[in-house]
Amino acid sequence: MKSFVVLLLAFMAMVSAKTVTYNLTATWVQANPDGCHERRVIGVNNVWPPPTIEVDKGDTLVVHFTNGLDDRNSTIHWHGLYQNGTADMDGPSMVSQCPVAPGASVVYNFTVNQNGTYWYHAHVPSQYPDGFRGAFIVHDKEAYFADMYDEELVLPLSEWYHDEMQVLVPKFMSLYNPSGAEPIPQNLLFNETMNSTIHVKPNTTYLIRLINIGAFVSQYFWIEDHDFQIVEVDGVYTEPSTADLIYITAAQRYSILLTTKNTTDKNYAIGTRMDDNMLDLIPEDLLLNQTNWLGYNDDKSDYHNADPSLKDLTAPFDDFYLVPHDKQGILPEPDHEIVVDVSMDNLDDGVNYAFFNNITYTRPKVPTLYTVLSAGDDATNSLVYGEFTHTVVLEHMDVIQIVVNNADTGTHPFHLHGHEFQVINRSPSYGDDDPTPYDPESSDNPPFPDIPMRRDTVYLRPSGHMVLRFRADNPGVWLFHCHIEWHLEQGLVLTFVEAPKIIQEQTNVRPDHWAACADLSVPTTGNAAANSANFLDLTGQNAQVIFLPAGFTARGIVALVFSCISAFIGMGFIAWYGASDLSNTEAKIILKNGVELNDDQELDIQDTETVNPHLAHHN
Structure with a gap:
């Protein structure tokens, strides 16, 4: 009888499922x-912000995507969607597909057997911070909290830059930024704007979906004089947990239940604040806080009276202690453990890169998925995917444990494509000079939780460590990477090739995706070096820049550069160069690294194709 009921429910779900179609054309828009500051942004169908995509659990989504940008390639990644059986629809350029050339089109077609809060964004470097990002909501009538709220709101959070990424990236990935100091945003956005009011009714419960669609800073979020219940993170339903302050990193999502007050005699501040510990410098004109409003009554004159900066930010809710509603227990001891150390360092070109175990991701000449499909029996050999894609081949259904040790002093939100993971250990922050790797034998380790928190994006604390666990039950090519766009530019990425023989059996790439490769003359067979005669021959592969000779430092690089300028070009050139202007922020960063310049000197960085050659092709 039980089996009959299960089959009946599955049949009913199939009958009720539908096909949802969107036509999305990426276009430049002024906003x-x-x-x-008005600037050019990437919108969709000549409108910005891009639309929210909405489906019901079980629906098939068909997106006809056209790259209407005249100056760059593009793709779409469906962040948090597992793509079970459709790994070719995941979207990262040169991983699961070729980039889509200007004027070209592809179709994304997949079934959504998940629920919760997601988002979509371009997955070529330095594009979604220019605006190509939107919410993706999967409604679920069977959610345990479906009857606990009256209305629903979707509220994206992000930072905002006044300069386009094509201006910022060359300055960031530059010899003149040897410390790797990330560009500092000009403002925070709330619902893609500022100083906005969210109108609410009294005595009403709202499901609020919060999505950090930003590219850099984590944000604190709170509502003056209101508590709320966390009921979902990253598509995983959780037991209700009361909070009044959350910390949400780039790419994370929270769904909260907020019940409004019974009266309308006051309006309340909605506070967001940058985690300023992530900033190398804090310009004098940067507002770390932003205030928006929970509007009960427009006739009241109390807007802008509250000061959300008074909020104590020292104790946000710790997501480690969330309990998934399905009570899924901790996975068994791992079949395969992967230990990676995060570091930042300068290579021989003087640029600051990011590394997992001294490898900075360098794109292959053939999309990694297409190497799987063309490699035959060699697909199980990680060598064919290149030395610098940092590829690990996983066996089907193995339990995988990832240990991430942070030798860097920054916070890193790590995202895994194709999966959610259990977070079974996460250390506190440690001092700048005291990176503390995970030691499984240490008596300081707390016991692993019996029912660990699960999500697809989790943050690693400065100089600390974390332990993640998941089951390799989804054949495909999946990235594991920091979701700070600047660190993605620097190469903080590794690749999982999961069950390659099953990938070969179940993947049928659409003709339009093959055509996207032909448009750009990207080879679709062969190893990472595009060698299909001998998949173990990586001659000609794209390689990372070589390491500096022993003894060189970031300060030494810059000092050497300026010594050479002085020696070969002479003081006359220095005098001429000093007539131009250097931004206050850039000057402070350079001075911080031991280079003395006059206040009126400028560093002019124009060459976008040679600054970061192993990623430049994406743009």
């Missing part, structure tokens, strides 16, 4: 999100 002024923060009200301070």
